[in-house]
Amino acid sequence: MTAKQLYTAAQVRALDSAFIASGTPATQLMKRAGRAAFEALLERWSHPEEITVYCGSGNNAGDGFVVAALAAAQRIPVNVVLLGDEEKFSEAAQAAYQYARQEGVIVMPPGPAPTSGVIVDALLGTGISGEVRPEYRQVIEQINASGLPVVALDIPSGLNADTGAECGLAVKAGLTVSFIGLKRGLLTGRGPALCGELVFDDLGAPEFIYEQVQSDITWPEYAELRARLPAREADAHKGHFGHVMVIGGDTGRGGAALMAAEAAARTGAGLVSLATRPEHVGAALARRPEVMTCGVISGQELEPWLERPSVLVVGPGLGDSPWSEQMLQQALASGLPLVLDADALNLIAAGRLWREGDTRDNWILTPHPGEAGRLLKTDTASVQQDRFAAVQQLQQNYGGAVILKGAGSLVAAADTPVQIITAGNPGMASGGMGDVLSGILGALLAQKMSPADAAALGASLHAHAADLAVEEHGQVSLLATDLLDYLGALLGD
Template identity: 55%
Template sequence: MSRAELPGALYTAEQSRALDRTAIEQFGIPGFRLMQRAGHAAFVELVAHWPAVRRLTVLCGSGNNGGDGLIVAGLARQQGIDVQVLVICDDFVERLNGEALSAWQWAQAVGVSISRWRPGVELQGEVVVDALLGTGLSGEVRGDSAELIRQVNRSPRPVMAVDIPSGLCADTGCVLGVAVRAELTLTFIALKQGLLTHEGVDHCGQVLFDNLMLPDEIYEEVSLSAFRTDSDDLAKLLPPRRRSAHKGLFGHVMVIGGDHGMGGAALMAAEAAARSGAGLVSLATRPEHVTAALTRAPEVMVAGVNSGQDLQPLLERPDVLVVGPGLGNSAWADQLLQQALNSGLPLVLDADALNLLLRRQQAGPLAHDWVLTPHPGEAARMLGRETPHLQQDRFGAVRELQARYGGTVVLKGAGSLSFDGDAMHLCNAGNPGMACGGMGDVLSGIIGALRAQRLSAVDAARVGVYAHARAADLCAADQGERGLLATDLIARVRRVLSGIE
């Protein structure tokens, strides 16, 4: 595996430390050897990304992360690169112990010296290496560390973070007061889950991984926290279709929604379901929207419904219901949701359906087979919290949502999470161009179509989230992120799910 190929397993900081201990204590790999490997890997990537660098600034703390930085500094010194090593305490050497002390002794032997950073000290390097705080941080960054990080972020110099940008929580992706904004992050042994979600995506830049040559057996000894969904998962769950296949094998999705003025949301979900491989797609919406829907998507069977009573007989044919796109909060919407809940069919609930569900306070026993797809604001309302508070621990939030509402929950956002009470899945595809109206409607249709094709709820959720995000990345690569529309994704999703892109 190249360093650019990220592994599928994600870990917390404590699990990462457990892997490190297992390697040392059970498999007899010296800790200093691991530190040397980490420093060497970081230096190789540094030179690969900035081959012309002749001056380097390395920020070192007194822990093992700083030890990795000292190895980088020593290797740079050996290659004739001018190195400035900055530390933030007068008794830096006295604080060192274990592998970090060994790293200092080695670096000193090859000519590395340290300088005490204070406000006003300039960063002399063309590139900055951040090895200041590591994953052991347990509170907000304060004092000189915070001031140094702010200076680094104000500087135009590119930054490479060793293992994790200083000030970023490895478990949640939250900034602990202030955090380094890196252009490149090389993380070791375990891919930390916080690098790929929430504010982590703004601070890590390109994320690379190196397992420091640890044998696979070490990873069998320590539990992981989550799985990262990628194209390999898609290929396993959506094999090529039989040549004798017919539409009855791929399910019937019905989208329910589109109140006055919001017919487009339901239609986007229906179109997305059709392009995602559902055998049949129907749409139950306001009668006023029928003509426009048939004109836009003649493949979709469209029915106008004025009440829940009108909807009831239509629920005999579908295999999966997608409820919520453009549904609104009227009595009409409430009646349609009630019929969907009474149907006993697998459900995908999005947008207004979630708000109505919260108003009804229906959860638990009712939620035997549904996928809920809240964005952070909706999720916060469902848990009775403020959105910023919920975002501080997205992993904890999606677990709480699933415990309260059952089924499978997708918490959308940077590093979208899917959780069914058993396995946690993270998608690190996607881009800021997706911050526009209609994206969630398209996603709900994709998930509904995959559910109709007999994927489990959690597999439909995680693969749908990945295909949606991957399609957005392909669109952005063609024409940029700004101005990306939800409907731009629909044709690209088809290619992603077919294994073409």
Template identity: 45%
Template sequence: MSVSSHQRPLSSHQHPLYSAEQVRELDRRTIATEGDGFALMRRAGEAAYDALRARWPWVRRLCVLCGGGNNGGDGYVVAALAAADGLAVDLVALKPPGELAGDARRAHALAEEAGVEAVSWDDELTLDGEIMVDAMLGTGAKGAPREPYAAAIAQVNAAARPVIAIDVPSGVDVDTGHVEAAAVQATMTITFIGDKFGLHTGAALDYVGDVVHADLGVDGRRHADLTPVAWRQSRRDIAAALPARSPNSHKGAHGHVLVVAGAPGMGGAALMTSEMVARIGAGKVSLATDPAHVSASLTRFPEIMAHGVRGTPDLASLIAAADVLAAGPGIGTGAWGQAALRCVLEAGKPCVIDADGLNLLAARWEGYRRDDWVLTPHPGEAARLLGCSTAEVQRDRRQAVVELQRRWGGTIVLKGAGSLVFDGERLMLCPFGNPGMASGGMGDALTGVVAGLLGQVDGVAEAARIGVLIHALAADAAAEAGGERGLLASDLASYARRLANPQSLPNHADHA
């Protein structure tokens, strides 16, 4: 299933992400208009060399590895520019120059004219440059790199030198972010014309380094028939979704959220979810949990109305009083969790389902579908909801989130590096977050953020989009303050509160 043709940005701050074929089409149209493909290749090489010198102004020797096609051609242009600039250049040809054609052949001739002679790849070759330029495999490459590229990738990585990747690190699939076997571990990737979706999610994030987009004077948004496959979020989206509150507002205007969480022995999940609901600005927060957790809940958060629930009769009246439901964290998959989730689903109210709630859906509610919920699976939970392996989910995260939405409806948040949010029409990618979020309770915190926003923004999709954004930015702020190691879900609450009040924050540069 493909993403809907209704993909449009929700704000002018959002950045379009394209597939490799879409960018190739933009490339074809630009060449057809300008009548000179080599001029476009030279612009790409110039942009790459400028980025290289800006990042590493001290460099005196480059090692440029070139494959065939346009990607190799870009590398030959970089080699020619570096030589003209007085740098020593080691130029390595993975494809014999005599086999090059078209613009790539002209680019090789340009390097020769600049006095740079290409050396054919050999497994015994020593790569000596202070900076490596990866121009081996471009956006059309799929699957595991074959020889001699696999050996060259291993050599580049073993050299442990800074690497600038041209358009994409060799070995990374720009459509999915998947790495089949090995890939160049770049320090920086400069990508041309249209930014590529696969550079921003999944395994690719271990390889791309800092991604720099050079449009080369081509604006893909002027081509209305080439709808981006996704949009990258901006921190500025928060202010548009959460304007300042009216002076006459009251708690009833901002949603009453009931958190159904915490089966016996799992009270921590209930507390973390409930706190985030409150900190993100919900008007009222109720908690339905195992009776053993009520005392601790009231001690820690007196603002939360905690209720001990032994069975469905206890839960029914609490659900009736709430506007929004959040279920799943710590409910387990036993009788308590099953009964609680059944009550939540039968209520027919907007809800957020996570954790054990998702596992129960996969096991006992196959075929159930609705439009007014948000499901927030990590890749393992997504695999259970789809009946496939986690590896299959991660191989193509975009396809996975689209298929999840097709089967289950509503809005799906596929968590992980480069989290994805899809509501059936628009696919959003969150570029924020950090490895410190790989700790217990982060999913519970996200459930609370999204549920707390459901009573404050327009619809479940908006709550999911802004919730994912705030959650990731809060984690980044907490990591900046204290580091990634030891980052806890409970550390996010105060930062999330500040982010939910964008009018009170100083202006920040948008790092997306």
């Protein structure tokens, strides 16, 4: 079992060229792509009242012409709205254009939006990097406002294939049919929201062409990641599975730290303890008596407790008070493996407890885009413009493993490909989700997983638990603690 490879636009063009060089003509590939898209369209909408194909000038338009020709051959009413310049068509796109005309397809300039049927987006493809030009923007606005189902060919027009960022404006599709190589921008940033259901077709590409193009982004399956967790021997005892201490829960924020501790216990840590403000001890013991809880009012009081744990989770509910800084300072000085989240990351970013240029290899950082921006001395928008570059820069700057959270979470570690985690759902946009993830990660580190493997499995486990929980609770009502009940089933025996 191996992870799927994800590619940049340039890498997919290299795959395409290698495919053609192997003896498959470009016109044949275009026909295969058009047919794959047409069949996917009919599988989703079996009897479309009509089909309107929007085409630009590139090979993406050629795929659209093939879709139109196939629809006409089956006597489905079809029109092509052409924004592109026929004189700029490649030889293959010109052949596809003539094929559509021979089938009686009507080609027209932009006009009023269709009011029925299915729209096919074959406007821009993977070549775009700057802002969408005004004439295309106007048509994309028309497509998005139509309320009709949209099928995007290869990638929604206006989505950057390399980064997942929206180039000013992009088509919002219900179905995207991607060809030859999966584009990495489909799976992170704005990609998941814009591409809808994702269907991939390799168009019959031979395996050897993929060996010619090296990708540094992978899309692992959960089962592959789960297999990295060491199995338990029949004579195992709690000492074999580590001791996680969660440090956090400043005044009024005790719940965050307790959620992290409970998640660590549910994910298999042999022992779990919690260092928090004294006023939270009673509630913690009542909620989860398996968690050993101590109240500490200073870093000096915390120090002796740090002799017992094997892993520290710092940040859930930590706050930004002098107490918070003392807790983090002691944790950093301990030399123990760490998971840092939330306020711990903000304190690191502020530079008072961590010198720029220092790195360590035994921690996992879990920023959301805002926290990532602070760690990189930039802003959220810049992080989201290229999440791949951001997570790699974070890893280079701080070491260890980094999870850049969000739709299509990214996991980076030294000397390994960036991994993308696509499970999860919008119901996770609620308080406490990151605290639960931190506890999961701490437990996996305690069970002797490397930071890289623990980060990837933890992010995937967390997201899959949310997907199971949302089936019962729904997206609007999903709570972070709802995930805890599903961790055991996903971890299995």
